[in-house]
Amino acid sequence: MDFKAAKPIREAMQRRLAHGVFGYSIVPQANYDAVASWFERRHGWKGITRDNLLYTTAVVPAISAIFAALQARKGKCAPLRILTFTPAYNCFFSCIENMGCELVASPLVLKDNRFEINWEDVNAKAREADVFLLCNPHNPTGRVWSRNELERMAEIMRREHLFVLSDEIHCEFAFPGHPYTPFANIVINDTDFCVCTSASKAFNIAGLLCANIFVPNTELFAQINHALEVHEVNGLNPFGLVAQVAAYNESETWLDELNEYVYGNYRYLRDFIRKELPMLTIHETEGTYLGWVNIEQTGMTAEDFCRELAEQAHVLFNPSEMYGSEHYVRINLATSREILTEALNRLKGYMKKWENR
Numbered sequence: 001m002d003f004k005a006a007k008p009i010r011e012a013m014q015r016r017l018a019h020g021v022f023g024y025s026i027v028p029q030a031n032y033d034a035v036a037s038w039f040e041r042r043h044g045w046k047g048i049t050r051d052n053l054l055y056t057t058a059v060v061p062a063i064s065a066i067f068a069a070l071q072a073r074k075g076k077c078a079p080l081r082i083l084t085f086t087p088a089y090n091c092f093f094s095c096i097e098n099m100g101c102e103l104v105a106s107p108l109v110l111k112d113n114r115f116e117i118n119w120e121d122v123n124a125k126a127r128e129a130d131v132f133l134l135c136n137p138h139n140p141t142g143r144v145w146s147r148n149e150l151e152r153m154a155e156i157m158r159r160e161h162l163f164v165l166s167d168e169i170h171c172e173f174a175f176p177g178h179p180y181t182p183f184a185n186i187v188i189n190d191t192d193f194c195v196c197t198s199a200s201k202a203f204n205i206a207g208l209l210c211a212n213i214f215v216p217n218t219e220l221f222a223q224i225n226h227a228l229e230v231h232e233v234n235g236l237n238p239f240g241l242v243a244q245v246a247a248y249n250e251s252e253t254w255l256d257e258l259n260e261y262v263y264g265n266y267r268y269l270r271d272f273i274r275k276e277l278p279m280l281t282i283h284e285t286e287g288t289y290l291g292w293v294n295i296e297q298t299g300m301t302a303e304d305f306c307r308e309l310a311e312q313a314h315v316l317f318n319p320s321e322m323y324g325s326e327h328y329v330r331i332n333l334a335t336s337r338e339i340l341t342e343a344l345n346r347l348k349g350y351m352k353k354w355e356n357r
């Protein structure tokens with residue numbers, strides 16, 4: 001994201017800097033309170049407390065540590081099998097591979113210009129898996145799962161005894177008409193689950209390394225806490241902690257403005273592609289700050305397309321091969337309209353040359 005963090009965050013960090021002592025940190029109660037208050041007032045998610053919230057450096061190492069805890073619970077007899085929708089955030093693949101787990105992919109299907117869940121496939125694949133790794137909202141397709149979809153997922157996972165690990169790092173980016181539903185709000189009594197959240201994406205403080213895992217089951221809370229210790233990802237940066245409090249307690253207006261701007265960028269991208277680049281297709285995006293554009297008609301792989309575009313027009317998009325699929329490029333919309341316009345004009349110039357060759 002190209003935007004400076006909100007003023008209250010920068011000021012809180014300056015005060016922390018002036019303090020001058022930067023030893024190891026113990027997470028203050030103010031952080032637990034800020035997270036609990038934010039999710040309750042902004043998303044109607046009640047019941048977050050010090051007893052069910054773990055602190056960790058970031059979501060990706062947290063996912064690896066959770067896999068380790070779940071593998072220990074299952075025993076070493078066979079690798080943990082992780083069901084997830086594809087395309088998927090690229091680090092999901094690396095976490096699965098690095099932790100010696102097995103991927104069980106359920107590809108999303110395109111229906112009426114948006115990505116849908118193949119329920120038949122999910123039902124079948126759930127029988128082959130131990131864990132359902134959910135991305136809510138979904139990177140890279142920009143789907144914001146509806147309450148109904150989440151309820152259906154929860155029901156299947158409960159029936160098939162899967163543990164649900166929901167990564168909700170993109171929860172602050174939900175476009176009008178597509179509200180984010182916390183997975184914690186729809187779980188049926190004994191669903192086995194945890195949720196990863198962080199202020200990092202929404203408030204552009206990812207480099208400060210501060211994230212959370214909500215674990216309502218006390219036994220699992222202790223197991224995941226142990227895994228975070230073993231993986232050495234439980235040490236918090238003092239600046240990350242003050243930034244989190246300032247983000248959740250004082251930066252809501254900044255976030256609302258950002259959301260509006262990013263939504264405007266998405267509409268700009270969508271209209272530009274429809275009007276100027278009819279050989280490309282953009283699918284309905286409901287949230288995140290990512291555009292997901294189909295380039296199949298060019299006849300190129302997304303990797304070749306992105307490499308050529310970078311070499312010839314100095315514009316960098318992400319090819320869908322990174323996310324386990326073909327024919328798409330992912331465009332980051334968390335930038336100024338000026339940069340987006342420049343990038344799209346360069347893309348248009350590149351496409352003109354492509355048409356003429």
Ligand SMILES: Cc1ncc(COP(=O)(O)O)c(C=O)c1O
Nearest residue numbers: 058059060061089139167169206
């Ligand atoms: C779905 C998802 N999870 C996690 C991350 C990274 O989180 P962290 O920097 O906290 O590891 C990203 C970053 O793009 C993401 O899209």
